[in-house]
C-alpha cells in the first residue's frame with residue numbers, strides 16, 4: 544500500500560486516498576500526544592493494537608446493528624474505511640467519573656455515575672475542543688437535530704453493547720470518545736477509532752489502567768497495557 548496520496552496526517556493516524564473514490568486507507572501510528580499536543584511521545588506497538596482493537600470492536604458493533612466505516616483490514620496497522628464527511632464533534636460517553644469530568648464536578652475518580660452521561664466537544668484544535676450542548680451544535684450548524692438524535696442513540700447503544708462485551712474480558716468501560724460521519728448517502732455512521740487511546744479501560748478487579756492515562760499521567764507501563772488489551776480481546 545505504498546505510493547498512495549496522503550490526504551491528512553493526524554496525531555495518531557495517517558489517511559490516504561485509494562483507487563476507490565469512496566474508500567480511504569487509514570494507517571495507525573505509534574506516536575502519542577496528550578493535552579492537545581502539549582505532551583508528545585511514542586508508545587511502541589500502539590498502532591497495531593489500536594488498528595486491530597478498533598476493527599474488532601467495530602465488527603462486533605456491526606453485529607449489534609451499528610453502521611460503521613469499516614471496509615477491510617489490510618495489515619496490522621492499515622485499514623480501508625468508507626469515506627465520510629466527519630461531523631466535527633467528539634461524543635464522550637461516561638459511566639464512571641474520571642478525567643475532566645471528575646475534576647470539573649469535584650467527584651472522586653472511580654465514582655459510578657447514577658446515569659450514563661453524554662457530552663459533546665466541538666472539534667477545533669485552535670479553540671481547544673470546547674464542550675458544547677445541543678443548542679450550540681444547532682447554532683453552529685454542525686449537525687441537524689435529527690442527526691444529533693441519531694448520534695446520541697447510537698452512542699448509547701454502543702455504550703451498552705461494548706460495556707457488556709468488555710466485561711467478559713475483565714475490562715470495565717469507564718468512558719470513551721466517539722466520532723461519527725456522513726456516508727455518501729448522508730447517513731450517520733460510526734467513524735474514527737475505539738481503542739485504548741480513546742477509551743478508559745480499567746481492569747475489573749484491580750482497577751488498573753489499561754489505556755492512555757498511563758501515558759498522559761506518566762504512570763508508565765503503557766506498552767504492556769496496550770498489549771494486554773489486544774490479548775484479552777483478540778487472544779493475540
Ligand code: UDP
Nearest residue numbers: 635641642643644718719720740741742743
Ligand atoms: N478522549 C479522547 N480524545 C480527546 C479527549 C478525550 O479520546 O481529545 C477520551 C478519553 O480517552 C476518555 C474520554 O474521552 O476516555 C473522556 O476524556 P476526558 O474528557 O475525561 O478528558 P481527559 O481527562 O482525557 O483530558
